[in-house]
Amino acid sequence: MITVTKDSLATAEATCSCGHDFKSVWISPRAHHKPVKFWYAIFWGVSGGKPDKIEWVCRVCKEVVATSTDPEHLLYFRHQ
Numbered sequence: 001m002i003t004v005t006k007d008s009l010a011t012a013e014a015t016c017s018c019g020h021d022f023k024s025v026w027i028s029p030r031a032h033h034k035p036v037k038f039w040y041a042i043f044w045g046v047s048g049g050k051p052d053k054i055e056w057v058c059r060v061c062k063e064v065v066a067t068s069t070d071p072e073h074l075l076y077f078r079h080q
């Protein structure tokens, strides 16, 4: 597993256990949210609730190939 930023995403290379490349259609980004308390969700829910990190996951072997905590990625992929 690798960590990427907005600058390294385009050139990053990583492969999961079943051999899919980071750029493969089988690898999908998903937003990862920390579990939050109910009141906290209400309070921050209004502003959209920015995720904690973005993970690129292989849909075949479920392996996390890459993660990002880059603020631009958090905004861009927050609804994934």
Ligand SMILES: [Zn+2]
Pocket: 016, 017, 018, 019, 020, 058, 059, 060, 061, 062, 063
């Ligand atoms: Zn895989």
